[in-house]
Amino acid sequence: MSLESYRCDMEGCSRCSSCKWIPLAQIRSQRWSQVCPSVWHNDFHAYSGSGKLNVALSILDGRSDFDESAADIFYACTMCGGCDVGCKVYRNDIDLTDTFHEARARAVELGFARLEHLQLVENMRAENNVFGLPRDERADWAADTSLLDANSEQVDILFHVGCRFSYDESQRDDLLAAVEILRTTGKRVGTSGTAEACCGQRAYECGFDSELHNFGDDMVNRVRTSGASMVAVACSDCFGAFNYLYPRNGKDLGVPVRHISEIAAELAADGSLVGAFSTPNATAAARPRVVTYHDPCHLGRRGEDYAGEFDGPKIDRPDNTRRDGRGGRYDAPRDVLKSLPGVTFVEMQRVREFSWCCGAGGGCAEGSESFSIAVATERLEEALSTGADTLATSCPWCVTNFTSAREQMRADGDHREIEIIGISELAARQISGEVPVTITTTATTCEEAAT
Amino acid sequence: MSLATDLIGEPIGADALSDLRSAVGERWVRTDPHVLDSYAAQPFHKVEVGVWIHRPIAVVMPGDATEVAAVVKACNRHHLRFKAFSTGWGAHAGAGFDNVVQIDLRRMNRILELDIENRTIVVEPYVTCAQIQAEVMRHGLNLHIHGAGSNCSPLANATSHMGMGFSSISMGYSPRNLMGIEWILPTGELVQVGSFATGAGWVSPDGPGPSLRGAIRGFAGADGGIGVFTRVGLKLYPWSGPAEIEVSGGSFRGMQVEIPPLNGSFMCIFSNLEDYGDALYDIGYAGIGYAQFKAATGLGLAIGEPELFRRIRDEPGFREQVRAFENQFIVIIGGHTQEHFDYEVAVLGDIVSEHNGTMNSTDGLMATGRGGLWWAVIRNSIAPGMFRPTGNFYSSMGGDEAIANALRQATVGEELKEGFIAEGSCADDLVDNAHTLLYENGLYAHTEELVLYDHRDREQNRKLKGLSDTVMHSIVERTLGGGGFSFFAGAYAHEVLGPHMENYHLWQRRLKSALDPEDLSDSKYFINSEGVEAAGHG
Ligand code: SF4
Ligand code: SF4
Numbered sequence: 001m002s003l004e005s006y007r008c009d010m011e012g013c014s015r016c017s018s019c020k021w022i023p024l025a026q027i028r029s030q031r032w033s034q035v036c037p038s039v040w041h042n043d044f045h046a047y048s049g050s051g052k053l054n055v056a057l058s059i060l061d062g063r064s065d066f067d068e069s070a071a072d073i074f075y076a077c078t079m080c081g082g083c084d085v086g087c088k089v090y091r092n093d094i095d096l097t098d099t100f101h102e103a104r105a106r107a108v109e110l111g112f113a114r115l116e117h118l119q120l121v122e123n124m125r126a127e128n129n130v131f132g133l134p135r136d137e138r139a140d141w142a143a144d145t146s147l148l149d150a151n152s153e154q155v156d157i158l159f160h161v162g163c164r165f166s167y168d169e170s171q172r173d174d175l176l177a178a179v180e181i182l183r184t185t186g187k188r189v190g191t192s193g194t195a196e197a198c199c200g201q202r203a204y205e206c207g208f209d210s211e212l213h214n215f216g217d218d219m220v221n222r223v224r225t226s227g228a229s230m231v232a233v234a235c236s237d238c239f240g241a242f243n244y245l246y247p248r249n250g251k252d253l254g255v256p257v258r259h260i261s262e263i264a265a266e267l268a269a270d271g272s273l274v275g276a277f278s279t280p281n282a283t284a285a286a287r288p289r290v291v292t293y294h295d296p297c298h299l300g301r302r303g304e305d306y307a308g309e310f311d312g313p314k315i316d317r318p319d320n321t322r323r324d325g326r327g328g329r330y331d332a333p334r335d336v337l338k339s340l341p342g343v344t345f346v347e348m349q350r351v352r353e354f355s356w357c358c359g360a361g362g363g364c365a366e367g368s369e370s371f372s373i374a375v376a377t378e379r380l381e382e383a384l385s386t387g388a389d390t391l392a393t394s395c396p397w398c399v400t401n402f403t404s405a406r407e408q409m410r411a412d413g414d415h416r417e418i419e420i421i422g423i424s425e426l427a428a429r430q431i432s433g434e435v436p437v438t439i440t441t442t443a444t445t446c447e448e449a450a451t
Numbered sequence: 452m453s454l455a456t457d458l459i460g461e462p463i464g465a466d467a468l469s470d471l472r473s474a475v476g477e478r479w480v481r482t483d484p485h486v487l488d489s490y491a492a493q494p495f496h497k498v499e500v501g502v503w504i505h506r507p508i509a510v511v512m513p514g515d516a517t518e519v520a521a522v523v524k525a526c527n528r529h530h531l532r533f534k535a536f537s538t539g540w541g542a543h544a545g546a547g548f549d550n551v552v553q554i555d556l557r558r559m560n561r562i563l564e565l566d567i568e569n570r571t572i573v574v575e576p577y578v579t580c581a582q583i584q585a586e587v588m589r590h591g592l593n594l595h596i597h598g599a600g601s602n603c604s605p606l607a608n609a610t611s612h613m614g615m616g617f618s619s620i621s622m623g624y625s626p627r628n629l630m631g632i633e634w635i636l637p638t639g640e641l642v643q644v645g646s647f648a649t650g651a652g653w654v655s656p657d658g659p660g661p662s663l664r665g666a667i668r669g670f671a672g673a674d675g676g677i678g679v680f681t682r683v684g685l686k687l688y689p690w691s692g693p694a695e696i697e698v699s700g701g702s703f704r705g706m707q708v709e710i711p712p713l714n715g716s717f718m719c720i721f722s723n724l725e726d727y728g729d730a731l732y733d734i735g736y737a738g739i740g741y742a743q744f745k746a747a748t749g750l751g752l753a754i755g756e757p758e759l760f761r762r763i764r765d766e767p768g769f770r771e772q773v774r775a776f777e778n779q780f781i782v783i784i785g786g787h788t789q790e791h792f793d794y795e796v797a798v799l800g801d802i803v804s805e806h807n808g809t810m811n812s813t814d815g816l817m818a819t820g821r822g823g824l825w826w827a828v829i830r831n832s833i834a835p836g837m838f839r840p841t842g843n844f845y846s847s848m849g850g851d852e853a854i855a856n857a858l859r860q861a862t863v864g865e866e867l868k869e870g871f872i873a874e875g876s877c878a879d880d881l882v883d884n885a886h887t888l889l890y891e892n893g894l895y896a897h898t899e900e901l902v903l904y905d906h907r908d909r910e911q912n913r914k915l916k917g918l919s920d921t922v923m924h925s926i927v928e929r930t931l932g933g934g935g936f937s938f939f940a941g942a943y944a945h946e947v948l949g950p951h952m953e954n955y956h957l958w959q960r961r962l963k964s965a966l967d968p969e970d971l972s973d974s975k976y977f978i979n980s981e982g983v984e985a986a987g988h989g
Contacts, residue, residue, distance in 0.1 A: 011502050011907045012842045014495045016540050016835040017602055021581070023702030024601050024832035028695050030562060030582035043512060043557055044481055045539070046489035057502065058488035061455035069483050089703045090835040092757065093842065315842060315905070318758055319704065326701060354702070 003056060003106050006099040008314065010057035018090055019049035019083035022354035032349040032382055035082035037357050037375040046073050049083025049096045056103050071112035074103045078375060079205045079362030080297045081325065085353045088324035093314035095323070097302075104207030114367035117206040124211055128197035129163040138166045139193040145179055148190030150226035155190035157182060158228035160219070160242070162235035163198050164396040170403075171396045174422030177277070178234040178260045181424055184267055184276040189232075192222045201241035201298070206363040209249075212241070216251035223253050234260040234424060236395035237361075239329075240298030247306040259299055261394045261423055265332035268339035277431035286342030286430045292388035293337055293345070293423075294379060294402070295355035296395035301325030325353030333394050333423050340430040346386045356382060358398035365401060376405035384416055394423045455503065458491065460549030463508045467529035471511050471552065474521035479512040479558070486510060490536070490545055490553050494843060494906045497542035498916045498941075502906065505546040507534070507553035514558045516633060516641060516681040523679065524639035526552050526971055534973035535679040537576040537604035543612075543674045547941075547975020554679060562586060563682065564653070570687040571630050571653045576606045576680065581830060583685075589694035592687040593829075595622035598888075600834030610634075610680040611672040615851070615897040617742040617783075617828045619890030620734075622688050626668055627891075629656045630684030634667065637678045637967035645684065653684030666962055669955065670851075676977025677966060691787050696826055703836060704755060706823035713786040714741075715796060716813040716825040719803045721778040724858055726806040728887075731854050733802045734782070735893015739795040741785030742828050744888045748777050749881025750901055753840035754833070760840070764879055777883045781813060783828055841878045842905040845915060847922040849898035852932050854887060857896035860931050861886035864900030867925060871902065876914035878903040927951055945978050 018024070020036050027033045034040045039048035046055055055073055058064045077100060084096045107113060123132030141161075150158050159182055165175045182189045200215035219242070223231060231253055233239045242257040267273035297303075304327035310317040330352040338345050350356040359365070359375025380402060383391040393399060402420045409416070421429075463471075463482055471480050481487070484506075491506040508531065513519045519535075526533040532551040536544050539555070546553055559575035562583065566572070567590045572583060581601035583594050597608040597616040605625065608614050610632060614625025622628065630653040631645025644663045646655040656664055667677060692711040700707035710716065721727040734740060752760040752773070763769040782799055786792025803810040813824045827833050837844045849860055861884045868884070871877045886898035900922070906912045923944055925931070932952075949956025959978040963970075970979050 008907060011494070012838075013492065014540070014835070014838045014843065015493055016495075016838065017538055018835050021579075021602060024581050025696075025698050025702045025706060025826060025830055027581040027585050027601075027830075029585050030578065033579075033582055033585070044486050044489070044510060044555070046486040048489075051489040054489040054492035055485045057492060058485060061503075063456055063459065063488055063503075063506075064484035070485050073485055089832075090839055092839060315840075316757075316761070 003102040009094045009099055010053040012094050013050050013053045018086040022350055023089045028349045035086055035354055038077045041371055042076055047076055052100055066110055071107040077362050078357045078359055078364050080357035081301045085301050085325040092317045105209055108207040116367040117363050120366055121203050121208050124198050124203055130198055130202055131167055133167050136194050150190035150192050151195050154227035156187035157189045157230050157232050158223055158226045159189055159191050159232045160238055162238045165235055174425035177424035177428035180276045181264050199238045199241040201237045216246050220251055230255055231257045236296035236299035237397055240303040243303050244306045259329055261333040261336055265335040268336050274431050277428045287434055288342045289390045290344045290388045291337055291390040291392050292348055292383050292386045294393040295352055296398050297357055299394055300328035301353045303328050328353055342430050346388055348382045348386055358401045360397040360401040373405050373408050376401040380405055384418055390419045392421055392423050392426050458503055458505045470525035474525050475511050475513045475518050481510045493542040493545045495541045498919045500912045504542050505548055507546040507551050510553045510555055512555045512558050519635050519679050519681055520639050520641055522554055523635050532971050532973045534675050537607040543976040547973045551973050571684050572687055573684045576604055580605050587687055588690055591690050593690035594687050595628050596831040597625050601831045606683045611674055613671055615888055615890055617744050620740040620743040624890050628686040630686055631656050633682035635679040637972040674976035676972050676974035678972050691785055708822035708826040710822040710825050713792045716783045717810050718779055718781050718813050719808050719810045721808040724778055727778040728854050728858050730802050730806040731887055735889055737798050738892055739798050740782045742783035745780040745886055747885040748773055748883040754836040841903045845902045846899045847902055849900055851895045851897050854896045857887050857898040860898045868900055871918050876918045923947055941976055942979055
């Protein structure tokens, strides 16, 4: 595809601004009615989904140049897809984020890539991970887990750990809890160890298509070698990559991809999730919590099953071949949370396909830190407004960004408390009576490790 | 004709830019071409070919009325036109000329007062109808949402545009709901209109003293041609439903909603237009109904069920069967008590059967799913769906007339549209019209001939101007009254229609000249001080 191939989408924008709001039928207050972090933060219309289409059309029509200032607009965006959902309530013929992706790819071609994004790609090329941490340390976390080596043994489930979970010690409990959940399935579970590499998603979203293709080919080979009948992930970015971006870009893993929340929900439904974390202390009462849930974009609206391209004019495109967000994974994590002892579940107003983004995506955590943190802070405010004391989510990138935002709030003198936690770890804590999954005394984030 | 690189004027001068920056702060002034062009892409409600309108010379974003006044004064000093913009949907919201400073009021997004007891709310320009409705429903109140839908600014609509909507039958049209206006004149002075100006609260829009409401907006509004409105009071109405509506299954198609007690939605179908019209008169006399409208059959299907619509359109047998349902309207009843609800349902039933019609609940109708249509009407979340079938539409024949004349307009509108469809000026939508939306107890019925087209189809886009002119002249030649939405043809339409409507255009020109001697408040869609040429039509 090319930027030109989206001209019809750009010209089709009626300027109705549905891409700025959660769907009109869902608005429950003024405070939580916006869906687009980019225009929320930058105000001028150019930053909205519609505005970015206008800017791209201006360039194609020769009215303006693709320069640094245009690139700034395209990069001031978390690629969260909220605009796509708002637009597709009404339109079948406009694909916003696909257009933005092509604009970013053009920015890379023309030499306007952000330095931080170039560094990210460099890290991936050198060490197979986005942080640039040593590739031979990728599987250190698994030393005591006795997971199978999927490079040499046949497994049922290939657990793709992902860059953040592999290196981020601060999220080790969530990762180990995910492993326990996988084990509870009774299947043979393995990883690719140090041979595992990044899924390529973060580079792709920054406009570096070839990374997705290269890392995608590697992933396809690893899955084949493992003999797995399922790929499991605990990271939503990886889920979105494998479930949507890979098939769209011709990478066929040949097996279904399941997120840990889907597997946990099945175990919760048949009563066996409890078995994953029962310990001698399990009789201790679960800590009462009021929990709200943040839908990660790439497990939700950006993680839908890829339904192929419609062969005809988009104006005639049926609902089921467009990416309108409704097919994301929304119920499974909620089912898990609602099944946990001690949990009172409350919803925020912006949920499911019209969720507010955590701010970490689209290269913003790397290249536009203050914007990224502002977006996460806005979500923390929404979580706090529900009366929740716990914000659960199912993506380590979201956890990281929310944690950074909370630290920033504390530094600014705001000491309202809300615990930010991954869904697997929360399951472990609630079921086991707060016995930690593992004792991690020197937890460091991968950003700290990389510096 | 607007080609891709037309309509780009000279950049703003350094002195003017510096003045604008002083008015609002540097962060809130943008002159980079990408940002400017995002305000120049407005393919909706314009008869010229293509996406682009004039590129503004600068976009400024004031934070309050004082800053708006400072911007307007800066424009006066530098002889620059200006155009205010709130939610900004359509060419009439953008620059009509070169050298226009676009005043984006997005930062002015506050709900300033909510007086539950006196049922009024005071808002700034960038508060939307959906936001207000969500906030006031929890207090048992609701607001009138105009036809453009709940994504739009009620301030912009009530001060500057038409303003009918589904709820007009019980809540009037937008200008009726104004409870006071704060207005920056084209010269930059701040004027307050209504009782709040004397500290008496937002209880009367017209006094003490002479009312300026008529002068400010006339019937159809000035579309930004007479200054900037920075604050309004709006009248609110009772709401008997719950504080929040639970929505599942989707946000439009497939939307599932439980219709709450005391609320119901009914489709009333008649075998001919005469019975249909008589029933509407009786509904008006009876003073019943919370919302009412007549959906265009083909268009309604195309928005909600596009695949089914295409099959029906292309199959002559189906087509005729569906057209047999044309004489229908939907009435939503919202009772304050069970007795009230039962009474209105019974009266509606009597009226419908007296005129040989049938009446059925719409719960579960079409793709909107259970209760979805009811909520889509109450929230008025339908309007952007008008773009689904072909990418664009135009509102042509129609206006605001007595029911009988509105039905004449609708009939002529269909006749014309049939020709337009045959010559390829617009898409085939089964021809049926959206008409006779009642307001003011049936005193008026609003009618629009909605024409579907795709501006990306340049051939079709080129024919739109002819279509618009044909409709406008037909209104005059066939003395159908009510210029209505032909005003979207721009200032030229006022010149054509004015002589047939008590020369309102001459009165408005006098007002415009007095208030805006330099014609700086962009009048592309209003009266200008000199006439058609200066309005830029052609
Ligand atoms: S919702 Fe879609 S059509 Fe409407 S302004 Fe946004 S991009 Fe354009
Ligand atoms: S992808 Fe997200 S941040 Fe970017 S324009 Fe769309 S809604 Fe806004």
